[in-house]
Amino acid sequence: MGLEVSDLRIRIGRRELVHGVTFDVPTGERLGIIGESGSGKTLTVLAVLGLLPEGATAEGSVRWNGRELLGLPDRDLALIRGKELGVVFQDPSSALNPIRTVGAQIGESLSIHYDLDRRELRQRVLAAAARVGLPDPEEIVRRYPHQLSGGQRQRVAIAMAVASGPRLLVADEPTTALDVTVQAGILRLFDDLVGTLGSSLVFVTHDIALLGAVTDHVVVMADGRIVESGRLDTVVDDPREAITAGLVEAARVAAWDGGPVA
């Protein structure tokens, strides 16, 4: 049960970019997917959600609680997305609609998947805003995205993803576009939310140093393949592949400025 991806292949036109990826995220587990840009990690999660760009096709199998998602028509996938599967994207400044209020956007999945009257909807939106640590929810739900800071926008995007209480939260480089000082808060929020929701987490990043705060298992991707996988601490302490060692080294160098490696 949970998420089972097996032999997932993604091609754009004739070119195959992801060559048979297999991993599981059992219910309640947390998995980090790490790799350099172009390694296929984002395509992989987009394929899981059925959100591949036009012209890209996926083969293989993506099972969610036993149900095959690949090849499901968009109409059926829409019933699962937002309700059972929540997503947070990389850049919160472009992932929020500039002309809709924060409240309307947080409430999007709720108003699609649940039959709530306006009062209930409003209350659940306010609750979600408060839950992700947005200050003064009453006031902030009336604002527009451009009136918020980058960190606040990402909290709004997270509130959008978790408002309906998804069973699986997918985060695609959710801290990459943020200041380092804001990153830690967002990571704690993910850890906290996934814990209280009891949902699974797939956390995609190129920075292995971030994973320690949110996941315990990791798969390393390179050139559209999984090259290494296992518990996070084992992979970090004893990388078997050069590419993994490189990612670990990059994280150490990056952390050097800020003090000792955690």
Place this chain on the structure above:
Amino acid sequence: MAAEWTAAELAEIDISPGRRASWRLPGWLVRTARRPHGVFGLVVVAAVLIAAAVSLVWTPHPLLAADSSHTWAPPSWTHPLGTDQIGRDTASWLLAGARTTVLVAAGATAIAALVGLALGTLTASLRPRFAEPLVVLVDILVAFPVLLIAMLLATPFGGSIGVVVVAVGIGYGVNLARVVRSEIVRVNASDYILAARAAGTGLLRRLWLHVLPNVVPVLVVQLSLTAGVAILAESGLTFLGYGAAPAEPSWGRVLADAQKYIGVAPLSVVWPGVAIGVTVLALNLLGDAVAEALDPRLRSQEARDGA
């Protein structure tokens, strides 16, 4: 960063309907009226509307009252804008001509909006198999100038205001369709549409709540241009004989009649010319102001500037 919101604006963008107490002017209209070019546009458009309405019940002189002893009279108290070649009151004709202008601008813009939105949305949303023939059709139609469409329509139906409205509506509607299509494609490619899909938003809801509202500011500007162009086209087509009938008051008709005598009475060309020019300018400025008033990003910039 934090913008100052007025109580009215807070209530307007509230997500709950709880405090929708009494009727008030829509926020975008209020914000349009706060801009200088918005005020100018609103005032002129209102003046033209009022002129058209008033002319239905009253004009300074009866339209067909020709005073042959006062041809080409200069402006005076009895004839504020003078008279034409057979002694008809120019001010009365311009007042009544506003009816045609309103009709043409509103009718052509409505048709253009309908054609543009329908074709633009379809070509942007259908599967390529169905959309591509439509795109080709639009491209072919774009190649037809409005004048040619008007001539094609006038051949079987005769020249009339209706021909002008339909010709301009279709002619500019297909241009609009291309703008709408490219805007929808642009918006569809944005991350927030991907995020909306990730929230489970279906195609129709996505179009209606997420895509089209982002297209509206561009659409409003295009439509205001279309309304201006429709007025110009009416004048031009009437001038060429495809528009208003000789006894039908229209600014284009007045201009067409007057230009023959431009050497005798140059002022008589100025009045309809100014009426057309100012109205078209006002429509364009109004379109800009409305588009700005509809965009929350520009709106709060204004709030920060303390305007």
